[in-house]
Amino acid sequence: MSWSKEEMADQIVSLLSPGSSINLGIGMPTLVAERIPSELGIFIHSENGLLGIDGRPTKNTVSATLINAGKETVSVRQGASFFDSALSFGMIRGGHLDACVLGVMEVDVEGSLANWMIPGKKVTGMGGAMDLVHGSKNTIAMLNHFTKKGQSKLVKKCALPLTGQKVVDTIVSSCGVFRPRGEKFEIVKLAPGVSKDELGIEQNLLE
Amino acid sequence: MKAVKTKVFDDASSALHDLKDGMRIMSGGFGLCGIPENSIEQVLASGVKDLTAISNNIGNSGRGLAKLLKTKQISAAVCSYVGGNPDLEQQMLAGEVEVELVPQGTFSERIRAAGMGIRGFYTPAGAGTPIAEGRETRMFDRECLFEVPLEADLAIIKAEKGDRYGNLWFKEAARNFSPLMAMAASLTVVEVEQLVEVGEIEAESVHLPGLFVDRIYQGSNYANDIEFELLSE
Numbered sequence: 486m487s488w489s490k491e492e493m494a495d496q497i498v499s500l501l502s503p504g505s506s507i508n509l510g511i512g513m514p515t516l517v518a519e520r521i522p523s524e525l526g527i528f529i530h531s532e533n534g535l536l537g538i539d540g541r542p543t544k545n546t547v548s549a550t551l552i553n554a555g556k557e558t559v560s561v562r563q564g565a566s567f568f569d570s571a572l573s574f575g576m577i578r579g580g581h582l583d584a585c586v587l588g589v590m591e592v593d594v595e596g597s598l599a600n601w602m603i604p605g606k607k608v609t610g611m612g613g614a615m616d617l618v619h620g621s622k623n624t625i626a627m628l629n630h631f632t633k634k635g636q637s638k639l640v641k642k643c644a645l646p647l648t649g650q651k652v653v654d655t656i657v658s659s660c661g662v663f664r665p666r667g668e669k670f671e672i673v674k675l676a677p678g679v680s681k682d683e684l685g686i687e688q689n690l691l692e
Numbered sequence: 693m694k695a696v697k698t699k700v701f702d703d704a705s706s707a708l709h710d711l712k713d714g715m716r717i718m719s720g721g722f723g724l725c726g727i728p729e730n731s732i733e734q735v736l737a738s739g740v741k742d743l744t745a746i747s748n749n750i751g752n753s754g755r756g757l758a759k760l761l762k763t764k765q766i767s768a769a770v771c772s773y774v775g776g777n778p779d780l781e782q783q784m785l786a787g788e789v790e791v792e793l794v795p796q797g798t799f800s801e802r803i804r805a806a807g808m809g810i811r812g813f814y815t816p817a818g819a820g821t822p823i824a825e826g827r828e829t830r831m832f833d834r835e836c837l838f839e840v841p842l843e844a845d846l847a848i849i850k851a852e853k854g855d856r857y858g859n860l861w862f863k864e865a866a867r868n869f870s871p872l873m874a875m876a877a878s879l880t881v882v883e884v885e886q887l888v889e890v891g892e893i894e895a896e897s898v899h900l901p902g903l904f905v906d907r908i909y910q911g912s913n914y915a916n917d918i919e920f921e922l923l924s925e
Contacts, residue, residue, distance in 0.1 A: 511775070531865075532796060532797075533722040533725070533865055533868050534722075534865050534867055534868050535864075535865045540924055541922050541923050541924040542923060542924065543923060543924055544923055547918070547921060547923060548864060549725065549916040549917065549918050550725055550726065550852075550863045550864040550865055550866040550916070551864045551865055552722070552723070552725050552865060552918070552919070552920075554722075555920065556722075556723040556724070556725070556752070556776070556919035556920055557919075557920040557922045558918060558920065558921050558922050558923070567862075567864055567865055567867060568867065569800075569867050569868065569869070569870070569871050569872055570722075570748075570796070570797075570799075570800035570868045570869045570872065571800045571801055571803075571804040571872050573800075574796065574797030574800050574801065577797055578797055578801075578815065578816075578817070597820075601793075605785075607781075608774060608781055608784065608785070608793075609773065609774060609775035610771065610772055610773040610774045610775065610793045611772060611773070611793060611795050611796070611818075611823075612772050612773035612775075612795075612796050613772070613795070613796040613797060614795075615795035615797075615798075615817040615818045615821065615823075616795050616796060616797030616798065616815075616817040619816040619817055619819075619834070620797075646821065646822045647820060647821045647822070648821060649820065649821065650819070650820030650821070651820075
């Protein structure tokens with residue numbers, strides 16, 4: 486058994502400190518916003534210029550100018566603020582965010598990650614990811630453990646064009662929580678029923 | 693004494709009467725949020741071509757600036773994210789539009805630098821990745837890339853409210869790149885949902901001082917599209 490997306494999001498929530506400020510990337514990470522208990526007092530930042538994202542709006546409060554980085558409608562909590570993109574990335578680059586959560590295509594033992602293009606096939610662009618991986622105090626990669634072909638996305642060395650080199654602190658995959666340690670992955674925790682030899686990672690790459 | 697020249701124009705066609713082929717045009721907005729809808733329609737109608745578009749997404753889902761991709765008016769683009777913009781992704785992979793992908797924080801800071809007179813800066817974003825190839829780097833606490841300002845001939849901007857001097861007020865998260873672009877272009881043309889008298893926007897509430905604005909007009913027929921409307925149950 487591996488973790489569902491919701492269970493992965495809950496694992497990420499357990500890594501966050503009360504009162505911290507975090508950025509959530511496009512795609513699966515936006516789910517984390519819906520799993521954070523409000524009593525943790527966490528402020529969610531979105532690079533398009535807002536701090537203090539709350540849950541989804543209602544039909545009455547929905548606004549075309551109130552969206553997250555995934556262009557999805559959101560609402561804001563009390564104490565929220567709006568600002569321009571340069572200030573928004575100043576918050577990121579300046580080290581003012583406690584954590585960021587990014588979706589990734591590949592991550593390796595050195596903590597390098599790839600998430601913005603597959604040469605000749607697909608280009609999404611890096612958006613804010615290249616800034617986020619250097620600016621935030623804790624970079625968390627969130628991903629389904631396996632590709633559609635069943636190969637581990639946790640690899641010895643990324644083959645895809647990098648988003649950042651040696652920047653990931655923690656990996657939360659559908660199979661467990663890991664830390665890149667330079668030459669190996671440290672297994673922090675495995676999802677219930679998942680064993681070391683089911684990870685699709687060469688055993689000599691596991692601590 | 694000379695009379696003060698008005699910045700107020702009747703509509704998009706008068707405010708953008710001097711568009712030219714080959715212009716470098718910045719356009720505010722994040723996805724479709726806060727885009728200058730009327731000015732984009734005017735660029736489309738004018739038929740000017742060989743444009744360089746500088747915008748975070750160059751439109752999305754066939755809307756916004758993506759309309760100018762469909763008409764092949766754009767030959768080069770500077771942007772950070774093309775996911776959700778099939779027109780750009782196709783034309784980029786086919787080599788029809790030359791695309792410079794820039795990390796979003798670097799993109800916004802390069803635009804800010806152009807407006808603020810900063811000649812260059814170093815940032816770690818992109819170091820050790822393919823975009824660093826052949827670039828000037830310098831070692832601080834970690835390797836950083838040297839970046840230069842990004843400027844334009846024209847910025848087209850939308851604000852919720854603007855007064856006749858050009859002071860602007862943006863709604864919610866529609867601000868994004870708009871005030872930065874307004875400062876970085878030789879000519880800044882703003883459309884607003886509400887054109888008001890000077891003094892109606894309180895001085896403390898001005899998001900962008902009017903000195904950065906050259907022309908302003910009252911826009912009309914805003915679609916204000918939402919890309920992904922997600923509601924709570």
